[in-house]
Amino acid sequence: MAKEIWQPGNMLYPIPAVMVSCQREGEKPNIITVAWAGNVCSSPAMLSISVRKSRYSYDIIKETGEFVVNLTNSELVRATDWCGVRSGRDHDKFKEMNLTPQKSQKISAPGIAESPVNIECRVKEILELGTHDMFVAEVVCVTADDRYMDENGRFDLSKADPIAYSHGEYYSLGKKLGKFGYSVAKKPQKSKKRTPKAVKDRRHDTTNDKAQ
Numbered sequence: 001m002a003k004e005i006w007q008p009g010n011m012l013y014p015i016p017a018v019m020v021s022c023q024r025e026g027e028k029p030n031i032i033t034v035a036w037a038g039n040v041c042s043s044p045a046m047l048s049i050s051v052r053k054s055r056y057s058y059d060i061i062k063e064t065g066e067f068v069v070n071l072t073n074s075e076l077v078r079a080t081d082w083c084g085v086r087s088g089r090d091h092d093k094f095k096e097m098n099l100t101p102q103k104s105q106k107i108s109a110p111g112i113a114e115s116p117v118n119i120e121c122r123v124k125e126i127l128e129l130g131t132h133d134m135f136v137a138e139v140v141c142v143t144a145d146d147r148y149m150d151e152n153g154r155f156d157l158s159k160a161d162p163i164a165y166s167h168g169e170y171y172s173l174g175k176k177l178g179k180f181g182y183s184v185a186k187k188p189q190k191s192k193k194r195t196p197k198a199v200k201d202r203r204h205d206t207t208n209d210k211a212q
Contacts, residue, residue, distance in 0.1 A: 014164035014171060017080055019070040020049055021101075022060045023109045029101050031093040031112070032057035033084030035165045036132060037069065045139040047121065050132035056088040061135060065123040066107040070115035074161040077170050106140040116160035118143045 018037050023029040036050035047069065051058045061067050072080045079097040086093065094101055100113035104120050111118030121137035148159045163170050 014166040017072055017084075017163060017165035017170060018049075019072055019076070019080055019083055019112055019115065020051075020057065020061075020067050021070060021110055021112055022057050022064065022067045024060050024064060025108065028088075028092055029094055029110050030057055030060060030088035031070075031083040031097075031099070032088070033080050034069075036134075040136060046124070046136060047119070047139060048134050048136045050129070050134045052132055058133070061123065062126065064109065066109045067121050067123075067135070067137070068104060068107070068109050068111040069119040069121060070112040071117040071119075071157075071160075072163050073116055074163060074172055076112075076114060077163055080163070081170065102143075104141070105143065111143065116145045116148055116157065116162070 015035055016037055018034050020032050020034050020037075021029055022032070032051065032055060034049045034051065038048060040046050040048050049067070049069065051061065057067075079099060082097060083093050086096075093099070094112075101110035102113040102118060104111055104118070107120050107122065109120075111120070119139055120141040120143075122140055123135050123137045125136040127134040127136065144155050145160070148156050150156045150159075158173070158176065162173055164173060165171075
């Protein structure tokens with residue numbers, strides 16, 4: 001097997017394509033589609049998004065220190081793409097994509113009601129990296145669509161048909177291949193088939209008859 005050697009580049013794919021909503025007080029809310037996003041800490045729960053300084057949403061997020069990460073699915077794929085190629089300077093993205101601003105629980109910026117999961121964030125640090133600045137933020141609240149709760153009260157995001165972004169293209173997630181820890185989990189032992197007592201007794205009597 002041979003491999004080609006390429007110049008350094010962004011090759012960590014697939015990655016989530018999320019819609020980040022933000023708002024200045026007294027202005028219309030805006031949405032920016034972000035592919036450079038990810039978890040950075042478990043406790044406290046924190047994530048990051050990276051945004052170019054030239055983007056309309058950059059100054060809004062920097063000034064307010066708040067934003068909402070809205071997870072996307074197949075129903076939102078067109079809006080996800082459109083909000084990534086149009087500017088909030090020229091468009092009311094909520095209105096033009098028929099999306100509903102959802103009042104957040106802990107921050108002023110609204111979420112997107114049609115999103116299966118809304119992650120409310122407060123900026124803790126801004127890292128200047130190069131083409132993008134990274135907003136490192138603490139998760140202060142999460143809201144989830146109860147349509148995706150199963151009969152055991154567990155949230156099942158797979159029912160929402162989430163999407164991923166890879167090399168400029170959007171994909172639905174494929175079939176489930178396993179779950180966390182499955183590779184080291186003990187396999188359930190097959191229970192031995194027990195012979196009914198009546199059959200055991202009959203076998204015993206037959207054996208005794210032959211012996212006699």
